[in-house]
Amino acid sequence: MSRKHPIIAVTGSSGAGTTTVKHAFEQLFLRLNIAPVIVEGDSYHRFDRRQMREKIRLANEEGRNFSHFSIEANLLDELEKLFRHYGANGTGKRRFYVHSEEEGARFGGIKPGHFTDWIDVPSGTDLLFYEGLHGAVVTDTLDLPKYTDLTVGVVPIVNLEWMQKIHRDTAERGYKPEDVTKTILRRMYDYVHVIAPQFSQTDINFQRVATVDTSNPFIARDIPTPDESFVVIRFKDPGKFNVDFPLLLAMLHNSFMSRYNTIVVPGGKMGLAIEIIFRPILEQMMDRRQSA
Numbered sequence: 001m002s003r004k005h006p007i008i009a010v011t012g013s014s015g016a017g018t019t020t021v022k023h024a025f026e027q028l029f030l031r032l033n034i035a036p037v038i039v040e041g042d043s044y045h046r047f048d049r050r051q052m053r054e055k056i057r058l059a060n061e062e063g064r065n066f067s068h069f070s071i072e073a074n075l076l077d078e079l080e081k082l083f084r085h086y087g088a089n090g091t092g093k094r095r096f097y098v099h100s101e102e103e104g105a106r107f108g109g110i111k112p113g114h115f116t117d118w119i120d121v122p123s124g125t126d127l128l129f130y131e132g133l134h135g136a137v138v139t140d141t142l143d144l145p146k147y148t149d150l151t152v153g154v155v156p157i158v159n160l161e162w163m164q165k166i167h168r169d170t171a172e173r174g175y176k177p178e179d180v181t182k183t184i185l186r187r188m189y190d191y192v193h194v195i196a197p198q199f200s201q202t203d204i205n206f207q208r209v210a211t212v213d214t215s216n217p218f219i220a221r222d223i224p225t226p227d228e229s230f231v232v233i234r235f236k237d238p239g240k241f242n243v244d245f246p247l248l249l250a251m252l253h254n255s256f257m258s259r260y261n262t263i264v265v266p267g268g269k270m271g272l273a274i275e276i277i278f279r280p281i282l283e284q285m286m287d288r289r290q291s292a
Contacts, residue, residue, distance in 0.1 A: 001087065006149040007086060007148045008130070008149065009151045009152070014068070016155060017154050022131040025278065028274075028275060028282060029282075036127050045097060046075050048114045065186075067186055071142075079134065080142055082128075083128070086121065094119065094121050098113065130148075135151060150203055153199040154206050156208040157207065157210070159210075160209070163217040166181070181218055203241070204233065210224040228267065232263075234259075235261045235262070236261070248265075
C-alpha cells in the first residue's frame, strides 16, 4: 500500500463485467481531475494467441488443466513487480496486448493476438488502475493485495456470468456458442482454484443477481437487463473506508441492508452506487497523496 502512489485493482472472471466498472472509474477520474495509469490484465498473459492455442492443445492431450486463468499462463511475478515499484516510486514497466486490427494500428501495425514491447509507465501519474483476471491473487510466492490500496471484485452469480461471456464472445469476437461453452468448461478447474479465491481478498465485491430465470444460461437469448437484477455490494471491512451505510440507503432508492457489511441495490442503480461509494475513497486517496 502506498500513500503517495496508490494502486486500485479491479478483478473478475472473463465476462464478469470488469470493463463496465473500469469505464465508471474512468468517468470518476475525469470528474476528479485524477491522472491514472491504466493497466489491462491481458497484457500480463505469458503467451501470445498462437502460442496459447498450442499450450492448450498439448494440455488437453496430456489430460492437464490449462487456461488463461492459470497462474502459469500469466506473468504474475511481473505484475507484482509493477505494483511494488509503482507503490514505491510511481514507476514500472508495462506492455499492451493487441485484441484487434484497430488496436494494432495504434501500435504501429502489430497483429492481433500479439504484445507490444515493454515500456515505462508514464511519469507524473496520480495512481495505478489495474483491470483484469488476477488483481488479488495470493499464492505461496505471490501476494498482489499486499501492494494495493483498494481491490474490487466483480462477481455476477455464475449462471449470469456465463450468459454475459457467451453473448460477448459470440457478438463481439465471432465465436460460436458451443466453442464458448467448451472454454467455460475447460477453465472450470482454474476458476475454482485461482479466480474465486480472490474474492475473499477483495475490499469490496459487486455481485449482480438476476431476478429472472437464468437456470440454463447456454440457451438464453438475451442477458437480463439491469432492471431485472439486484447488485449485492459486500464490504470486507467497512471501517477501512468509513462506509456511511445510512447515506447509501438514503441515496440509493429501494436499497436495503442484508448483513452488517452488505447492501443490496437495484441493478439500475449500480452506476450511481459506484460513484457514491468510490468518489469519497478517491478523494481521500488524493488528500493522503498530497499530504505525503
